[in-house]
Amino acid sequence: MTLKFGIAQLNPIIGDLVGNCDRLLSAVQKLAAQGVQLVLTPELSVCGYPPRDLLMSRQFVRDMDLAIADLAQKLPHNVAVLVGTVSINPQASQMGGKPLFNSAALLQDGKVQQIFHKRLLPTYDVFDEDRYFEVGEGSQVFTLKLSDQASLRVGVTICEDIWNDEKFWGKRNYADDPVAELAQKEVDLLVNLSASPYAVGKQKLREAMLSHSAIVHNLPLLYANQVGANDDLIFDGRSMAFNRDGEIVARGKGFDEDLLVIDFEQVGQSPNLSSYESDDAEIFAALVLGVRDYVQKCRFRKVVIGLSGGIDSALVAAIATEAIGKENVLGVLMPSLYSSEHSISDAIALAQNLGITTETIPIQPMMSAFDHSLAHLFAGRASDVTEENLQSRIRGSLLMAISNKFGHLLISTGNKSEVSVGYCTLYGDMNGGLAAIADVPKTRVFSICEWLNRSDSPLAIKHGVAEVIPVNIITKPPSAELKPDQVDQDSLPPYDILDDILHKLINQHLSAAEIIASGHEQATVDRVVRLVKIAEFKRRQAAPGLKITDRAFGSGWRMPIASKVTP
Numbered sequence: 151m152t153l154k155f156g157i158a159q160l161n162p163i164i165g166d167l168v169g170n171c172d173r174l175l176s177a178v179q180k181l182a183a184q185g186v187q188l189v190l191t192p193e194l195s196v197c198g199y200p201p202r203d204l205l206m207s208r209q210f211v212r213d214m215d216l217a218i219a220d221l222a223q224k225l226p227h228n229v230a231v232l233v234g235t236v237s238i239n240p241q242a243s244q245m246g247g248k249p250l251f252n253s254a255a256l257l258q259d260g261k262v263q264q265i266f267h268k269r270l271l272p273t274y275d276v277f278d279e280d281r282y283f284e285v286g287e288g289s290q291v292f293t294l295k296l297s298d299q300a301s302l303r304v305g306v307t308i309c310e311d312i313w314n315d316e317k318f319w320g321k322r323n324y325a326d327d328p329v330a331e332l333a334q335k336e337v338d339l340l341v342n343l344s345a346s347p348y349a350v351g352k353q354k355l356r357e358a359m360l361s362h363s364a365i366v367h368n369l370p371l372l373y374a375n376q377v378g379a380n381d382d383l384i385f386d387g388r389s390m391a392f393n394r395d396g397e398i399v400a401r402g403k404g405f406d407e408d409l410l411v412i413d414f415e416q417v418g419q420s421p422n423l424s425s426y427e428s429d430d431a432e433i434f435a436a437l438v439l440g441v442r443d444y445v446q447k448c449r450f451r452k453v454v455i456g457l458s459g460g461i462d463s464a465l466v467a468a469i470a471t472e473a474i475g476k477e478n479v480l481g482v483l484m485p486s487l488y489s490s491e492h493s494i495s496d497a498i499a500l501a502q503n504l505g506i507t508t509e510t511i512p513i514q515p516m517m518s519a520f521d522h523s524l525a526h527l528f529a530g531r532a533s534d535v536t537e538e539n540l541q542s543r544i545r546g547s548l549l550m551a552i553s554n555k556f557g558h559l560l561i562s563t564g565n566k567s568e569v570s571v572g573y574c575t576l577y578g579d580m581n582g583g584l585a586a587i588a589d590v591p592k593t594r595v596f597s598i599c600e601w602l603n604r605s606d607s608p609l610a611i612k613h614g615v616a617e618v619i620p621v622n623i624i625t626k627p628p629s630a631e632l633k634p635d636q637v638d639q640d641s642l643p644p645y646d647i648l649d650d651i652l653h654k655l656i657n658q659h660l661s662a663a664e665i666i667a668s669g670h671e672q673a674t675v676d677r678v679v680r681l682v683k684i685a686e687f688k689r690r691q692a693a694p695g696l697k698i699t700d701r702a703f704g705s706g707w708r709m710p711i712a713s714k715v716t717p
C-alpha cells in the first residue's frame with residue numbers, strides 16, 4: 151500500500167479565519183482527491199502568522215475554536231489534517247502563565263482529535279512569542295491509522311521546535327530538544343508546521359538544518375512553511391520533504407502557493423528547484439510578493455511612485471509593475487530647477503519600458519510660493535538643507551494628495567543605506583504607506599537592477615526590451631538633485647564602504663572598534679555609527695519596510711531614540 155502525504159503551502163490573510171479555513175478546505179479536498187492520507191499546513195494556518203496582538207482578544211481566540219470545529223466537519227473524512235491554531239492554557243491565571251499555547255490541531259473524522267503545543271517559543275528579532283504563549287508540554291505524538299493492520303506514529307513539532315540543532319548554532323539555543331525527545335518515542339515520521347520569514351540565504355540554512363535532523367534521527371521529515379507577505383515580513387514557502395537519509399524528495403514553490411504530494415516510496419522523484427539563479431533574482435521575487443500582498447491585503451488596487459530618474463525609484467517601479475501590473479502603477483515626475491535633463495528623460499524611458507502611466511508636475515511654482523512666504527522670517531539666513539527638504543516635502547505632499555484623491559497607495563523609495571544614516575526627508579520622500587526597498591542596501595539596488603537588465607531576466611522577457619532599467623540610470627552618480635550639482639557622495643562615504651560598515655554594524659552587531667579593526671577608517675566608521683544613531687527618530691516614523699535580510703529596521707529593531715551611546 152502506498153502512503154501519500156500532502157503539504158498545503160498557503161498564503162493566509164491575518165485574522166481572516168473564515169477565508170483562511172475556506173482555502174484550507176479547498177486545498178485539502180484537492181490533496182485528498184490525489185490519495186493523500188495526512189495533510190500538513192503551516193504554523194497558525196487558521197489565523198495567519200504573525201497575528202500579533204489580535205491574540206489578546208478573547209473573542210478572536212473563541213472564533214478560532216469555532217472556525218476549526220467547523221472546518222473539521224467540512225473536511226473529507228478519509229484524510230487527517232494538521233492545522234496551526236492557538237489553544238487556551240487552562241493553568242494561566244492573574245498570578246502567572248501566558249493565556250495561550252501556539253498549537254497544532256489534528257482534525258479527522260469530523261472533529262478535533264488531538265492538540266499539540268509548541269515548546270520552543272522564539273523571542274528575538276521579529277519574533278515575540280513569549281508575549282502571548284506558554285511553553286508547551288505533553289504528548290507530541292499521534293497514531294495515524296492506515297488500515298486495520300497498519301498505522302504510523304507521527305511526531306509533531308512547530309517551527310522553532312526544530313531550530314535547536316547544535317551543529318548549526320555551535321550551542322543549543324534551548325535546554326529542551328523536542329525533536330530528539332520525539333525520536334526517542336519511536337515515531338515513524340517527523341512533521342513541522344512552520345512560519346519562517348524570508349531572509350536572503352536562509353533557505354540554504356533551512357535545507358541543511360532539516361536534512362541534518364532527518365539524518366541524525368534517521369526519520370523522514372515533512373516541513374510546511376507559510377507563504378505570502380504580512381506587513382514587513384515576507385514568507386517564502388519552499389516547504390520540503392526529506393527522507394531518512396536527509397535527501398529532499400519534494401520541494402514547494404518559492405514565493406507562491408503550492409500543494410505538494412509526497413510519496414516516500416516513489417524513487418527517483420526530482421523535486422522542484424525552488425532555488426534562484428542568484429540572490430538578486432531571489433530578493434526581487436521576495437519584494438514583488440511583499441508589495442503585491444501588502445497592496446492586495448490592504449485592499450488597494452493601484453500605487454503611486456515619485457519617479458526621479460534615479461535608481462531607487464526605478465527599482466521600486468519595476469517591483470510594483472511586476473507585483474500588480476503596469477496598468478496599476480502611476481509614476482509622477484516632479485522636476486525642479488535643479489533637475490537635470492536626463493532625470494526627466496531617464497524617468498520617461500523607464501516608464502515606457504515598464505509600460506506604466508506617468509504624470510508630470512513641475513514644482514517650481516510651489517518652491518517659489520514657499521520661499522516667498524518664508525522670506526520675511528528667514529531674512530538674512532543662507533539657503534541650506536531647509537530649502538532642500540522643502541522640495542522633498544512639496545513632492546511628498548503632491549504624492550499624498552494623489553494618494554488621497556485616487557485612493558492609490560504611495561510607495562516610498564528609500565533604500566537601507568540612506569534609511570540607516572538618515573539621508574532622507576521626514577514628511578518628504580519618507581512619505582508613503584510601504585517602504586518597498588528599506589532593507590535593500592544601495593549596492594544591492596545596483597546589482598538587482600543590473601540583473602533586471604540581463605536579457606534572460608523575467609522583466610526583460612516580459613517587456614521585450616534590452617534594458618528594462620535605462621542604463622544611464624545605473625551608471626550616473628546617485629544624486630538627490632536638491633541643489634546644483636549635488637551628488638550623494640558629497641555627503642556620504644562611497645556606497646561600497648558605507649554598506650560594508652552598515653552590514654557589520656546592523657546585521658553582524660559589531661562595535662565601532664571591531665569595524666575599524668576589520669580595515670575601515672576610524673573617522674568614517676565613527677561618523678556612520680553616529681549617523682545611524684541619530685537617525686533613529688526618523689526610522690520610528692517611517693512606513694513599514696519589507697524585510698529581506700537577517701536584520702531589518704522594523705519589528706526586529708528596537709532601539710531607543712533618546713539615548714547616549716559613544717562614539
Ligand SMILES: Nc1ncnc2c1ncn2[C@@H]1O[C@H](COP(=O)(O)OP(=O)(O)OC[C@H]2O[C@@H]([n+]3cccc(C(=O)O)c3)[C@H](O)[C@@H]2O)[C@@H](O)[C@H]1O
Nearest residue numbers: 535538539542568572573574575576579629630632687711
Ligand atoms: N531626536 C529627534 N526626535 C524628533 N525629531 C528630531 C530629532 N532630531 C531631529 N529632529 C527633527 O528632525 C529634523 C531634521 O530631519 P529632516 O527634516 O528630515 O531633515 P535632515 O535630516 O536635516 O535633512 C535631510 C537630509 O536628507 C537628504 N536627502 C533628502 C531627500 C532625499 C535624499 C535622497 O537622496 O534620498 C536625501 C538631504 O540632502 C539632507 O541631507 C530637525 O529639524 C528636527 O526638527
Ligand SMILES: Nc1ncnc2c1ncn2[C@@H]1O[C@H](COP(=O)(O)OP(=O)(O)OP(=O)(O)O)[C@@H](O)[C@H]1O
Nearest residue numbers: 456457458460461462463483484485563579629630
Ligand atoms: N524630480 C523628481 N520627480 C519625482 N519624484 C522625485 C523627484 N526627485 C525625488 N523624487 C522622489 O523622492 C525620492 C528620493 O529622491 P532623491 O532623488 O532625492 O534620492 P535617491 O535616493 O537618489 O532616489 P532615486 O534613486 O530614486 O533618485 C525619489 O526616489 C522619488 O520617489
Ligand SMILES: NC(=O)CC[C@H](N)C(=O)O
Nearest residue numbers: 272309310313345346347
Ligand atoms: N515561527 C517560528 O517559530 C520561526 C522561528 C524560526 N527560527 C525561523 O525563522 O524560521
